[in-house]
Structure formats: structure tokens, C-alpha cells
Amino acid sequence: MAYKIAIIVGSLRRESLNRKVASSICGLRNDNLDCSMIEIGDLPLYNQELDDNPPAPWIRFRKQIAEADGVLFCSPEYNRGIPGVLKNAIDVGSRPYGQSVFDKKPAAIVTASPGSIGGFGANHQIRQAAVFLNMPVMQQPEAYLGHVSDDSFDESGCLKEGPLKEIVTGLAQAFHDWVDMIHRSRQLLAEDSAHRSQQETKAREHA
């Protein structure tokens, strides 16, 4: 079964390296990850005053995340942190208070950069937000993809053969397994709990 994955790219650039990495992940595992890129460039800046009358793009974004089985963040690092556009999307999805669409969604975080430390700072800032958002984030493999450039991709925007593609292929498989484990475990727990309450009802009836 293919899990529905919402991909949030933290760059608005059409030729974004991170967007290409995200597309490659979709292409590599399209048999079991049904990926959609979620637009965040049109989200008005989060303002708590609008909670009672949310702008249409907020409603659209929240619905798309709510419908997903998992979330993949794929982002550049800006000044050693999360790009503003991505932080805004995280804030929009997290509110109104108590209605966060990110709650309990399994997630993975990938950061890619032409620099050598692969967006480590941004990666961990997203991770920090995910703790508060109550998202079980895949721990390994970590994905700080350094030295990524236009040259890492072919004309169609897919990763060329080589070590980077190998890392990303492993990552895509691990993310599928992570989402699968979480959803299956929850299903088993729900079945177990339903079975137990059935048994308890029967026991009460025969008491």
C-alpha cells in the first residue's frame, strides 16, 4: 500500500536543489510513497487574530497536511536556520491551539545545500519544532546533504547515479519503513484495545 506523503519544500525557487531532491525521493519510491508537493509560497503570514476567519490558503494547506499519512520536510538552510517561508507554514499548520494538523504525523527531515555542512542548523531547528508539534521524526539516517549543486541532477531534474543518489535511495526506503511501522503499530494497538473492551463487555454480561 502506498502512503500519502505531504512534502513541504522550504524554498520557493523554481530550480531549487531541495525541490529536486524531494522530487527524486518521490520518483525513487513511487511504488510505496504517494507524494504530493504542498505549496507554501501563497500562505499569508501567520497572525493569531485570523484564527476565527482563516484565509483560504491556510484552509487549503491545513487540509492537505491533515489528509497525509506522513510529512517530509525538504529545506535549505538560510543563515544557519529555517527559511522564513517554512517557519510560517509550520506555524500556520500548528494552529488554532489544540487543532494542529501536524499532531502525531510521522515525519522526516532532509536539508540540502551547496555548502559542506548540508544545512545542519536548519535541519535541527525543524527537528526542534517537530518535538513541540508531537511529530515522530525519523532519527536515522540523518540527512544533511552537502555539496549538492545543479550538477547533481540530470536534465529532467533527477539525481544522477552516484553516492548522493545512493544516500537518498536509502533514505526514501527508511522513511517508507518508518511511516509503515508507525501506522501499523497504531492499527494493532487500536485492534487490541477494541478486542479488550469487547472481552470486558462479555465478561460483564456473564457476571
Ligand SMILES: Cc1cc2nc3c(=O)[nH]c(=O)nc-3n(C[C@H](O)[C@H](O)[C@H](O)COP(=O)(O)O)c2cc1C
Ligand atoms: C538568504 C540566504 C541564506 C543562506 N544561508 C545559508 C546557510 O546558512 N547555510 C548554507 O549552507 N547555505 C546558505 N545559503 C545558500 C543556500 O544553501 C543555497 O542558495 C541553496 O541553493 C538554497 O536552496 P534551494 O536550492 O533549495 O533554493 C543561503 C542562501 C540564501 C538565499
